[in-house]
Amino acid sequence: MRELRYHPGLRxxxxxxxxxxxxxxxxxxxxxxxxxxxxxxxxxxxxxxLDIYPSRYLGQxxxxxxxxxxxxxxxxxxxxxxxxxxxxxxxxxVRGDCRLRxxxxxxxxVPGAERGGxx
Numbered sequence: 001m002r003e004l005r006y007h008p009g010l011r012x013x014x015x016x017x018x019x020x021x022x023x024x025x026x027x028x029x030x031x032x033x034x035x036x037x038x039x040x041x042x043x044x045x046x047x048x049x050l051d052i053y054p055s056r057y058l059g060q061x062x063x064x065x066x067x068x069x070x071x072x073x074x075x076x077x078x079x080x081x082x083x084x085x086x087x088x089x090x091x092x093x094v095r096g097d098c099r100l101r102x103x104x105x106x107x108x109x110v111p112g113a114e115r116g117g118x119x
Contacts, residue, residue: 002064004029007071007104011040013083015075024073032058038080040072040087042101049088049100052080071104 006025012018016037027035035055043051050071057063072087074080091103 002029002067004058004067005069007069009104010070011072011083011087013038013072013074013079015079016073028055028058032056038074038077039068039070040074040080040084041068041070042104044068049098050084052077052084069104 004025012021016024024035024037028037032055037055038052039055039058041051041053043049051068054077058067072080072083074083087100088098091098091100095103095106
């Protein structure tokens with residue numbers, strides 16, 4: 001069974017319940033086609049900062065051996081975009097630039113990170 005990778009400082013959208021996060025992660029691992037959330041990952045290419053896509057995409061064979069590092073989970077696309085903006089703002093505040101890959105490699109967990117960087 002494949003095991004998805006989550007960043008230690010995983011950010012969550014407002015609609016994601018922290019007390020149900022364990023069950024959500026199990027469902028994403030077992031059957032992503034039945035889970036209706038949006039995932040925020042570090043971009044696969046060198047030009048973009050983040051990728052946002054429905055969790056159902058993980059059901060495609062392409063992802064069997066290319067599991068992304070998940071840095072955020074949101075209830076829908078609109079919430080995911082808002083969460084991505086908060087991540088960028090946090091990166092700008094902490095680092096002074098928009099290098100999210102370096103930000104996530106340096107800052108494993110920032111206070112308030114579980115709710116999109118709000119303190």
